[in-house]
Amino acid sequence: MAENKNPAETLAVIVQENQKTNPKEEDQATGGEKAVLFQMKHLMLLLTILSFVLSLPVLFSIIWLSYMRQCDCEDLLRLPRLQVAIVVGLVVVFLVSNLVVYLRARFPVPGLLLVMVPLILMLTMGLGLVGAYKMESRTITGSPIWLKVKVDSENYWSNIKSCIYATRTCEDLESRSYTLKTHDFTRSKLSSIESGCCRPPSSCDMEYVNATFWRKEDKVVDDSTLNNANCDLWKNEETILCYNCDACKEGFLKTLQGKWWKLGTFLVVMALLLISSHLLLFVATMWERYGG
Structure with missing residues (x-):
């Protein structure tokens, strides 16, 4: 009978220990869940x-x-x-x-x-x-x-260049730079539209008088490049200037x-x-x- 009591006592001790340790484990698990939450x-x-x-x-x-x-x-x-x-x-x-x-x-x-x-x-x-x-x-x-497709269209460009002229962009450029000398004007920062529409391409080597008036040099111009092909399109007339030049289209297109x-x-x-x-x-x- 003494041998039968020992396993029972051992089991009772284990149960008591489990009862003591379970609350701690539950507290740790609850604390972990709270931390994650x-x-x-x-x-x-x-x-x-x-x-x-x-x-x-x-x-x-x-x-x-x-x-x-x-x-x-x-x-x-x-x-x-x-x-x-x-x-x-x-x-x-x-x-x-x-x-x-x-x-x-x-x-x-x-x-x-x-x-x-x-x-x-x-x-x-x-x-x-x-x-x-x-x-x-x-x-x-x-x-x-x-x-690009719209700007290259002649129907659209005809209206666009008339609109650019109506905005007086080139006239404003002329009034701003009226007192500038050649070297001062070449260093001034122009917008894409001003550079393309209000002055001739730089490769034309025209003599600067004012922002919208340039004098052609008496020399042969190479027509092999695109800009030089537009040199003859430049006119010292405020309604024409370089509005028909490809540089004007490129300047307007770059802005948009x-x-x-x-x-x-x-x-x-x-x-x-x-x-x-x-x-x-x-x-x-x-x-x-x-x-x-």
């Missing part, structure tokens, strides 16, 4: 703040585009309509992005799908404006190839492409950042709901 809440807060902060440049761009002065004569290509459409699209992106952030805990999956639609459209439009689609971008309004390329780059960068932040926020939300 605390870290997850901090991560969610950071991602929420990040998504909101990334939407602020979109808001600022809406204000900037709404009050930004149009490039001279770009309304002939109906580009202001594109600018208005982009403003409306950015308003949608800003509102949807912040709405999804606010409702992400209730509707994580529908919210992600909802915000991805305008962001993907924003990314696609931005890639089109920077010319990422190459030949396909010919049909995308505002893309580099689309702008610079503006829309910058806008396209902004759209691409912001779309990628917002897509990344919303994907991270979605993953963190699902982990908090099902993984924790």
Whole structure:
């Protein structure tokens, strides 16, 4: 009988020890879960703040585009309509992005799908404006190839050069540089339109009188280059100047492409950042709901 009591006593001791150690283990497990939950809440807060902060440049761009002065004569290509459409699209992106952030805990999956639609459209439009689609971008309004096709069209260019003359760009250049000598004028910084439309190509080697009046040298000009081929198109008449020169087209085109390329780059960068932040926020939300 004494031998039978020993196993029972041993079992009782083990049970008592387990009862003493289990609460400690439970406390440690509970503490670990609380730490993970605390870290997850901090991560969610950071991602929420990040998504909101990334939407602020979109808001600022809406204000900037709404009050930004149009490039001279770009309304002939109906580009202001594109600018208005982009403003409306950015308003949608800003509102949807912040709405999804606010409702992400209730509707994580529908919210992600909802915000991805305008962001993907924003990314696609931005890639089109920077010319990422190459030949396909010919049909995308505002893309580099689309702008070049329009400017090279004689029908459009006839109206554009009349518009450039009406803006008095060259007259303003003449009044600003009236007292400048040759070396001062050559060092002055001109806009692309002023350089291409208001003065002859530099390869023509004409003598400077003033900004819009140049005297031709009595020497043979090599017509093998594009600029030299335009030397005969220059006239010292304020209604003609170099408006028919290819340099004038290139200057106007450079001005437009610079503006829309910058806008396209902004759209691409912001779309990628917002897509990344919303994907991270979605993953963190699902982990908090099902993984924790």
